[in-house]
Amino acid sequence: MERDKYAVEDQGYIKGELVYTIFHNQAEQFSIAKIKVLETNEAFKEKDIVIKGYFSNLQEETSYYFYGTFEKHPRFGTQYNVTSYQTFIPNSKDGLVAYLSSDLFYGVGKKTAEKIVDQLGENAITKIINDPKALANVAGLKQATAESLRTALQENQGFEHVAVYLANYHIGLKMAQKIYQNYKDEAIHLIEEDPYQFVFDIEGFGFRTADEIANQMGLSTSHPNRIGAGCIYVLQRSVQDGHVFLPMDKCINLVMELLATIDLSEVIITERLTELNRDKTIIIQDGHVYLPSLYYAEDGFSTHIKRILTKPIEHQTPMAELMKIIGDIEESEVLSYGKEQFTAINQSIHSKLMILTGGPGTGKTTVVKGILNAYATIHQLSLNPKDYDNEHEFPFILTAPTGRAAKRLTESAGLPAQTIHRLLGWDGNSGFDKNEHEPLAGRFLIIDEFSMVDSWLANHLFKAIPDDMQVLIVGDEDQLPSVGPGQVLSDLLGSDCIPFVRLTEVYRQKEGSRIIQIAHEIKNDAPVQLQNDQDFSFIPCNELQMVDVITKIFTKAMDKGFDVRDVQVLAPMYRSEAGITKINQALQQIINPKTEQKREVKTQDAVYRKGDKVIQLVNQPEDGVYNGDIGEVVAIFREEENTENVEQLVIAYDDKEVVYEPKDYRNIMHAYCISIHKSQGSEFPIVILPVVRTYHRMLKKNLLYTAITRSKQSLIICGEQQAFVKGVTTVDTNQRYTSLKESLIAKLDSKVIEPEVEDEDQLSPYDFM
């Protein structure tokens, strides 16, 4: 078969044959291979070359046309970066027989291939693809083999055909594979019909790519499909910045900016937005433009808040009784609750829904334990899960957004806690098992680290809360907002519709913690002193010295007997000389270097060895691992060493081992250094925090506050003092557009639903001791 009619005109090519594969990632279909050069129109004189790209299945003894560009790799020299390719099948009988009897086509041997070519001639492949009956008369060819040969040929040729076509629009093989998997042979026809539809259907297919294709096809820049796709694209992008909606005028401006054409006016875009609103592709309300899922998430969440608040608590505990109970708890815990803490326990016991907020060390956990104890005593419930069975479920539900946060909650409260996803029975695909029809079973729900909960998850969670369940939300409003859209905790507090208690008195500080002092200095906008102390050090250095400084500190901590898991480097960004990637590479070399005996696997971005510290990057509920979980590579199995015939990486987390196949490797990365965003909800004995000017875009008060509050025993900041001071005084002005506050005020009639709490000032727990 000659070069495809869609082959890129004037583009350089190398016609070559596979010598051997150097690296192949099955999941990504990414390969690096050595190729014997048979013919080329490139200025290249060598006999062979290393190529890399996304290939579906490169075969030996088969020739290909590779289209691409040369690249100089610092270590491996000149390589050919392949952007598209196609199999070369000579029209000669021998060539066709070799191709049809290759490993690509199961069940077709040399003899059968010869018969096929004898019967169908030079155009055998085209005939088989186009005519389902073409193979019917080939003697001895079973119908099943004939069908599977035709399907495999269609797949193989079809993908190459699509890939070559898409390469004309600078769409690489990786994206071509996604497109082909989605649309198969329809891909070219569909893209020619409406390239903008791909923006919605294919993850990662950018509006600009669609635009380029449409442009080459001569589609008008003011075509309604273009404007529609532009509107949706602008909204989708705003969700990535945490917004729940865009104000109408801002949305129009962003669409104008994106579409950049003089044919468009605000009126035309407004009309298109109105049409999209009419057919429910978007929702416009009060001048706010929403993607439907977010509109319904906020609206649903506030409706459920109202529903929960409306059903009052049946059992009211007289103040005298509560004071006595709290006094007894103080005695057994050997502490005396501060006034705010006492108010928090009292109010939570009497509130259907309450928020407990406060900075580090203000006693949130202490109060949570107090509330659990008081509630259990009042309702004569055991706090021991073993005292319950399937018919009598444990009445206390403790949950948090991440695995690490749930684990910490389990440890601090002394009761089992789980992630919100697990609690709701998320299956990873179709949604949650728990909802309004299948609600949660229990009496008292405590949700920790609520600042990390986004609008979607908040709605799913509250949907599943039955009317008579009591709820306590716990979180620090000064932490980073959720990664997903919304700012649910601060909107709840800002609405003034929900009872809350804000703890301000710091208790851990009394134990002499400089870390907590720094956190509160940042929180209260007070000047931060960086002088060294028992649990705090500042090490001045610049960007280029950073990796060296960090590896030294890390090594010293290990020499002192700390475990790799105890020491955590937190940085704001991946790139730069002092970025996460460089720090991880350097630390891996020091902590877990290559040795003869140590097994390793190579992925596109990293090398993993047995003993490496790694982090899970996405929720993988089917295996019980969640975004932010940190584990260790404990075993690597080669393909031939297991029944699945696929390479495997085994990672041990706190309470389980999870097996990763190559297709899952993209879900992990090294975790010697992780991003501050990923560290939300976790705590570490030692935190090393690099802060340099290069990070300036990221250096904001809430980011540094979040990083600092992750450290429990020791905090080491290294870098430039000026950058740190600038960071802690820079408030993130990127306001998120959310309407939860207004929605709550409208639904709850702007009243804080105060619990009926007697004035505790008149009595003290001591009156009852």
Ligand SMILES: Nc1ncnc2c1ncn2[C@@H]1O[C@H](COP(=O)(O)OP(=O)(O)OP(=O)(O)O)[C@@H](O)[C@H]1O
């Ligand atoms: N009323 C109190 N009297 C004495 N010590 C207290 C009191 N309240 C809290 N503490 C102590 O202060 C420290 C911090 O309290 P706790 O862990 O409850 O705070 P937190 O707000 O949950 O902190 P973080 O958010 O950092 O985990 C603990 O050692 C706790 O025992």
